Amino acid sequence: MRRRAKLSIAAGAAALAVAGGVMGVHEAHRATATQAIEAPLAHVPGPGGTYTPVSAFQPRVPKGARVDHFTLTAEYRTLTLGGEPVRAMTFNGTAPGPLLVAHQGDVMEVTVRNRLSVPLTIHWHGIPVPGAEDGVPGVTQNPIPPRGSYTYEFVATEAGTYWYHSHEASFEEVGLGLYGAIVVLPKHPLYPAQRDYTLVLHEWPNASTAKAMMANLASGARDVGSMSGMMSGGMMNGAGSTGGMGMMKSPAGNETRTSMLHVLPGPALRTGTFAPTADDYAALDEMAGMYGAFTVNQNADGTTVLPAKPGDLVRLRIVNSGNMTHLLTIVGAPFRVVALDGHDIANPGWLKGVLLPIGAAERYDVEFRVPPSGAAYLVSADPDATARQELRAAIGDPGAWASFPGISAAAIEREPWFDFTDYGRGRLPGETVFRLHETYQVRYDMKLTVGMSQTGMVYAINGRVFPNIPPIIVHKGDAVLVHIVNDSPYIHPMHLHGHDFQVLTRDGRPVQGSLIFLDTLNVFPGESYDIAFRADNPGLWMFHCHDLEHAASGMDVMVQYAGVTDPYPMNEMSE
Numbered sequence: 001m002r003r004r005a006k007l008s009i010a011a012g013a014a015a016l017a018v019a020g021g022v023m024g025v026h027e028a029h030r031a032t033a034t035q036a037i038e039a040p041l042a043h044v045p046g047p048g049g050t051y052t053p054v055s056a057f058q059p060r061v062p063k064g065a066r067v068d069h070f071t072l073t074a075e076y077r078t079l080t081l082g083g084e085p086v087r088a089m090t091f092n093g094t095a096p097g098p099l100l101v102a103h104q105g106d107v108m109e110v111t112v113r114n115r116l117s118v119p120l121t122i123h124w125h126g127i128p129v130p131g132a133e134d135g136v137p138g139v140t141q142n143p144i145p146p147r148g149s150y151t152y153e154f155v156a157t158e159a160g161t162y163w164y165h166s167h168e169a170s171f172e173e174v175g176l177g178l179y180g181a182i183v184v185l186p187k188h189p190l191y192p193a194q195r196d197y198t199l200v201l202h203e204w205p206n207a208s209t210a211k212a213m214m215a216n217l218a219s220g221a222r223d224v225g226s227m228s229g230m231m232s233g234g235m236m237n238g239a240g241s242t243g244g245m246g247m248m249k250s251p252a253g254n255e256t257r258t259s260m261l262h263v264l265p266g267p268a269l270r271t272g273t274f275a276p277t278a279d280d281y282a283a284l285d286e287m288a289g290m291y292g293a294f295t296v297n298q299n300a301d302g303t304t305v306l307p308a309k310p311g312d313l314v315r316l317r318i319v320n321s322g323n324m325t326h327l328l329t330i331v332g333a334p335f336r337v338v339a340l341d342g343h344d345i346a347n348p349g350w351l352k353g354v355l356l357p358i359g360a361a362e363r364y365d366v367e368f369r370v371p372p373s374g375a376a377y378l379v380s381a382d383p384d385a386t387a388r389q390e391l392r393a394a395i396g397d398p399g400a401w402a403s404f405p406g407i408s409a410a411a412i413e414r415e416p417w418f419d420f421t422d423y424g425r426g427r428l429p430g431e432t433v434f435r436l437h438e439t440y441q442v443r444y445d446m447k448l449t450v451g452m453s454q455t456g457m458v459y460a461i462n463g464r465v466f467p468n469i470p471p472i473i474v475h476k477g478d479a480v481l482v483h484i485v486n487d488s489p490y491i492h493p494m495h496l497h498g499h500d501f502q503v504l505t506r507d508g509r510p511v512q513g514s515l516i517f518l519d520t521l522n523v524f525p526g527e528s529y530d531i532a533f534r535a536d537n538p539g540l541w542m543f544h545c546h547d548l549e550h551a552a553s554g555m556d557v558m559v560q561y562a563g564v565t566d567p568y569p570m571n572e573m574s575e
């Protein structure tokens with residue numbers, strides 16, 4: 001949406017900040033009582049009082065590096081999903097768009113051509129690109145207009161599974177098809193496999209919602225209040241879309257949605273051991289009613305077969321490009337999780353009968369051996385299994401589905417959830433380690449709440465909604481600790497641009513197994529986390545919920561490096 005970003009200094013907000021940590025930032029060595037609170041970006045000088053535009057942070061291309069050229073053409077296409085025609089926005093005619101494969105160390109040069117009637121950008125989700133290449137309109141570039149083109153360039157320094165998607169009105173544009181996967185192959189694979197497959201999971205809005213989203217995009221009236229007005233009906237009753245309701249431009253705009261009239265109560269804060277609760281299961285179904293088809297790559301029929309032979313070691317890269325969390329598991333073979341969000345796990349153990357809660361924007365790389373019987377199966381254990389059985393794939397024999405033994409919904413529902421905070425052991429060479437009790441230059445408390453404003457549902461950080469949230473100010477080299485609390489009944493997959501973070505604790509309990517590095521943290525109702533990262537990539541980086549409806553309705557904040565400025569028109573900002 002076109003943000004009518006409010007850049008002026010809010011005196012009331014400044015007073016709040018002084019009143020004691022209401023904003024959540026504890027920067028003891030920097031904050032002063034007179035420091036003005038500005039949002040979403042602040043005027044903070046860098047070292048020596050200097051300012052640098054974010055556009056100055058360009059890729060440093062090593063001499064002789066191999067350059068991989070890609071072209072992504074954004075265009076409308078009617079796809080057939082589950083037998084139904086779906087008007088989609090695609091890259092190169094498909095959704096997901098083409099799988100981009102590079103070797104670690106390669107330069108990825110991606111030219112985007114816009115053949116849509118609306119602007120777009122591309123964000124390289126999980127890849128620590130330089131500041132100028134992050135693809136956030138109004139922040140790191142101008143949106144790519146219709147008939148325009150734009151070339152991104154960055155070095156694929158980190159191997160792993162990533163993805164790309166539009167960051168312009170992403171609730172609509174990603175929802176309608178502007179996404180695809182990226183695989184950066186490692187120089188020295190830690191877990192080499194014989195077969196390497198990538199599956200992108202997506203939820204497609206049902207016909208009426210899709211139509212409303214297209215219309216909303218076309219009108220340019222994509223205002224936060226109106227979107228949340230449209231969606232809140234579906235959310236509150238959990239069934240059927242109210243598509244179209246409240247789609248008209250909201251004249252009140254940002255002003256009205258800044259105040260939460262009613263805050264929905266969250267469940268009690270969790271402590272102790274990990275086990276899914278009734279709240280978790282209820283949260284899995286948020287918004288389910290607005291979706292019509294569930295796809296694995298472009299298949300909505302649940303008939304996907306990935307060829308493999310008995311005995312083959314298979315790596316399956318699962319990318320969730322949707323907004324919902326899905327419970328998936330492998331049946332027919334023991335499996336292990338070898339990477340999360342592109343980062344390898346140290347000494348992962350073998351699993352059987354464990355459900356992987358794969359949140360929005362997360363990537364799970366799983367590995368297993370095709371059994372002598374001829375096939376293993378990725379299946380959905382979502383509570384509403386009848387609606388989401390399309391989210392599955394057979395790996396093995398071409399006729400694998402004919403011999404699929406089926407799964408017992410009753411049995412699979414009782415299986416435990418995968419706990420990434422107690423999985424694997426030890427650490428990998430080169431991993432930088434943070435501990436909870438060490439010196440952090442920046443500590444930020446992030447409380448996530450949900451409530452009603454005059455224009456609909458809003459999703460808040462520390463009681464405020466974007467863009468009226470002061471940025472998290474960091475200096476290059478800072479160690480940054482973020483304490484996240486989900487005080488709401490919904491799941492919030494929190495994504496930090498430009499950086500990996502280490503997960504230190506969940507619900508007060510330190511991570512037990514392998515060190516865990518993520519770029520997207522799927523925070524369930526009542527959960528709390530401590531995460532840490534090194535501010536080593538100067539720029540202006542969004543930190544936002546990747547339930548894109550939540551992001552469009554306020555749950556975003558900026559991580560701003562001191563001295564970095566935005567040279568682009570901020571009213572073009574979009575999440």
Ligand SMILES: [Cu+2]
Nearest residue numbers: 492545547550
């Ligand atoms: Cu959220």
